[in-house]
Amino acid sequence: MLVSVILTLILISIFNTSNEVHSLNILGVFPYQGKSHFYVFEPYLKELARRGHNLTVISYFPQKEPLKNYHDISLAGKSIIFEGIVPFQKQSLLTNMLTSLGVSYVAIDNCNIMMDDEEVQDLWKRKMKFDVAVVEQFNGDCALGLAHILNTPVVGLTSHLLMPYHYDRYGISYNPSYIPFLLLDGSTKSTLMQRLSHTISHIYMKLIYQYLTQRYEYKIISKYVDNIPSLEELGRNIKFLLLYNNMMLTGSNILPANVIEVGGYHVSKPQPLRDDLLKFIEESEHGVIYVSFGSMLRTATMPKDKMQAILDALAELPQRVVWKWEAKSLPGKPKNIFISKWLPQNDLLAHPNVVAFYSHCGMLGTTEALYHGVPLVGMPMFADQFRNAAAMEESGFGVTVKLENLTKDNLLEKFKMVLDPKFRENVKLLSKAWHDRPKSAMDTAIHWTEFAAKYPTLTFRSPAADVPLYQYLCLDIIFILSTIPITIIYIVVVLYKTYFKSKSKQKSNEKKDKNM
Ligand SMILES: *[C@@H]1O[C@H](CO)[C@@H](O)[C@H](O)[C@H]1NC(C)=O
Numbered sequence: 185m186l187v188s189v190i191l192t193l194i195l196i197s198i199f200n201t202s203n204e205v206h207s208l209n210i211l212g213v214f215p216y217q218g219k220s221h222f223y224v225f226e227p228y229l230k231e232l233a234r235r236g237h238n239l240t241v242i243s244y245f246p247q248k249e250p251l252k253n254y255h256d257i258s259l260a261g262k263s264i265i266f267e268g269i270v271p272f273q274k275q276s277l278l279t280n281m282l283t284s285l286g287v288s289y290v291a292i293d294n295c296n297i298m299m300d301d302e303e304v305q306d307l308w309k310r311k312m313k314f315d316v317a318v319v320e321q322f323n324g325d326c327a328l329g330l331a332h333i334l335n336t337p338v339v340g341l342t343s344h345l346l347m348p349y350h351y352d353r354y355g356i357s358y359n360p361s362y363i364p365f366l367l368l369d370g371s372t373k374s375t376l377m378q379r380l381s382h383t384i385s386h387i388y389m390k391l392i393y394q395y396l397t398q399r400y401e402y403k404i405i406s407k408y409v410d411n412i413p414s415l416e417e418l419g420r421n422i423k424f425l426l427l428y429n430n431m432m433l434t435g436s437n438i439l440p441a442n443v444i445e446v447g448g449y450h451v452s453k454p455q456p457l458r459d460d461l462l463k464f465i466e467e468s469e470h471g472v473i474y475v476s477f478g479s480m481l482r483t484a485t486m487p488k489d490k491m492q493a494i495l496d497a498l499a500e501l502p503q504r505v506v507w508k509w510e511a512k513s514l515p516g517k518p519k520n521i522f523i524s525k526w527l528p529q530n531d532l533l534a535h536p537n538v539v540a541f542y543s544h545c546g547m548l549g550t551t552e553a554l555y556h557g558v559p560l561v562g563m564p565m566f567a568d569q570f571r572n573a574a575a576m577e578e579s580g581f582g583v584t585v586k587l588e589n590l591t592k593d594n595l596l597e598k599f600k601m602v603l604d605p606k607f608r609e610n611v612k613l614l615s616k617a618w619h620d621r622p623k624s625a626m627d628t629a630i631h632w633t634e635f636a637a638k639y640p641t642l643t644f645r646s647p648a649a650d651v652p653l654y655q656y657l658c659l660d661i662i663f664i665l666s667t668i669p670i671t672i673i674y675i676v677v678v679l680y681k682t683y684f685k686s687k688s689k690q691k692s693n694e695k696k697d698k699n700m
Pocket residue numbers: 209238239240255
């Protein structure tokens with residue numbers, strides 16, 4: 185009797201441990217105050233807590249209501265939150281270069297604020313133990329320094345595609361002939377001029393990162409702890425990068441085994457719409473176009489003539505329009521437009537009557553549109569919106585229009601293209617394929633996070649990250665291979681020449697002989 189009870193207990197414990205991950209102590213490090221970034225990470229962090237892991241999250245966005253297993257170390261109030269700060273203006277190589285400097289400045293500031301925080305310092309003073317740290321990979325590597333101090337394996341997260349300085353550390357091949365630049369216009373089939381400016385920007389941003397961002401962050405971290413390895417080296421030890429992308433958006437990429445595409449995990453189950461909005465949408469005869477330029481752009485800075493062109497185009501369409509508009513009123517607002525300062529974007533896009541989305545192509549909105557199969561008219565304005573817009577157009581999710589070329593007529597034409605039933609049908613098909621994965625984006629993200637904690641000694645960095653540059657570019661091979669034929673040609677030429685010389689000597693000798 186007793187034996188069988190013990191046997192059963194042993195069996196239960198074996199089956200229990202075989203596949204289960206015990207509650208992990210997870211540290212989230214998000215020293216950057218961009219709200220749109222945290223909107224992506226938050227559902228993942230909450231889901232980790234919901235699944236029983238113990239979360240400690242450093243960020244500017246503490247939970248408003250206490251959440252089980254979720255502990256905030258709040259940096260709120262220590263820096264301004266970025267919202268509605270970007271004006272509508274044309275971006276160029278130059279503005280992009282200035283923005284990169286700004287982003288570096290912000291990273292250094294972020295690092296100072298985080299390392300100076302007493303609650304953060306308590307983590308190492310009290311020798312807290314974590315199984316894994318999940319850290320944002322965006323504008324800096326301060327979080328890696330902190331994770332190193334706490335001796336914790338790291339999983340990186342992005343809310344966008346790869347930044348230029350992230351290719352090397354994961355050993356991802358960067359080739360501007362077909363890889364577009366995240367922050368500039370251009371698809372996988374860029375023009376020569378585009379490829380040239382992509383290459384210059386890529387190198388420039390890497391230099392800024394190495395010589396400004398990482399250098400100053402290193403100095404800041406060194407104020408608190410001695411002898412940390414270089415931040416780039418710590419970057420190379422990241423276990424997994426959970427990249428906010430999906431092949432349906434950007435097509436095939438060459439990614440190492442430890443860079444995992446998890447685009448889409450932030451999209452939650454749609455909630456019912458509020459009454460006035462629902463009524464407006466349900467009573468539309470020809471469907472609804474949703475317009476939003478996100479949280480960062482200041483709609484009021486839109487040039488007047490462009491604004492008029494948009495209003496005229498929308499007024500001419502039979503569809504109704506729901507527009508996220510920050511100002512109180514919209515002068516000259518056509519009858520078919522519903523404006524509101526805040527709109528539940530995901531719930532709106534989920535409504536079957538919403539037939540198109542006029543968007544700046546931020547990663548959140550673009551992802552939600554793909555998720556619900558709503559075609560996009562993209563008008564990218566800054567940051568990664570150019571890349572997102574080019575990718576979604578290339579993949580058939582929508583079309584793009586540039587602010588500088590925008591007129592009433594070409595905007596109408598773009599809307600006609602995406603409202604065409606054939607186009608919409610294809611977007612629905614692409615959206616279906618987007619959902620068709622062996623594991624949901626959330627399950628995938630959580631799986632590899634738990635994996636990193638379970639096997640902290642395993643790293644799957646691509647060997648490309650460890651190879652010296654000349655070898656990576658095969659310069660040594662090219663050198664040797666090109667020397668062999670050059671040497672052979674040289675020898676042949678020399679032999680030929682000496683042969684001819686001796687021949688002509690012989691001839692001239694013969695001549696001399698004859699003349700004599
Ligand atoms: C969970 O995290 C909190 C604070 O971040 C810590 O105080 C607590 O001890 C942790 N709980 C467990 C069970 O490790």
